[in-house]
Amino acid sequence: MARIAIYPGSFDPITNGHMSLLRRALILFDQVIVAVAINSTKKPLFTVQERIELIREATAELPTVVVDSFSGLLVEYAAKKQANVLIRGMRALSDFEYEFQMALMNRRLDRTIESIFMMTDYKWFYISSTIIKEAASLNGDIHGLVPENVCRALKQKFGYAL
Numbered sequence: 001m002a003r004i005a006i007y008p009g010s011f012d013p014i015t016n017g018h019m020s021l022l023r024r025a026l027i028l029f030d031q032v033i034v035a036v037a038i039n040s041t042k043k044p045l046f047t048v049q050e051r052i053e054l055i056r057e058a059t060a061e062l063p064t065v066v067v068d069s070f071s072g073l074l075v076e077y078a079a080k081k082q083a084n085v086l087i088r089g090m091r092a093l094s095d096f097e098y099e100f101q102m103a104l105m106n107r108r109l110d111r112t113i114e115s116i117f118m119m120t121d122y123k124w125f126y127i128s129s130t131i132i133k134e135a136a137s138l139n140g141d142i143h144g145l146v147p148e149n150v151c152r153a154l155k156q157k158f159g160y161a162l
Contacts, residue, residue, distance in 0.1 A: 002030040004083040005116070008074055010037050012044040013150045014055050015132055017124030021089045022065065024118060031064045033081055038071040045133055045157060058147035075110040086115045091125050 025032050059065040070077040088099045103115035136154040
């Protein structure tokens with residue numbers, strides 16, 4: 001039986017920190033489903049379909065990565081995908097409190113679902129999708145912080161020359 005994990009998030013956009021964590025998760029699991037959350041309360045820069053395509057292109061060399069989207073309860077999505085592990089990335093202590101609360105709620109909703117917390121690599125500790133978008137919106141140099149296809153997409157989105 002395959003060990004399947006879900007790596008959920010908004011991924012608006014996916015960063016090299018996300019990619020690093022994903023590659024490390026593939027050491028532990030046979031398949032990782034990158035699940036793009038559809039959240040109507042957020043105002044994302046990229047549409048869900050754009051995010052899915054960006055992630056698929058960035059993970060093309062990782063054959064055991066599946067990219068999908070979901071709405072509603074994450075634990076219900078995980079059960080539907082026959083996955084019992086949720087991967088959550090953490091950068092700082094401030095991430096822990098929120099992630100701990102979410103893990104406890106998910107555990108309350110479905111006791112068969114486990115949350116695994118993975119620390120980001122030190123070189124990606126300071127980046128987030130929000131910071132990347134802010135820098136890109138001002139034509140800041142984000143090369144090396146996001147996959148190349150994401151860098152191009154951000155420049156296009158903000159109207160800067162490629």
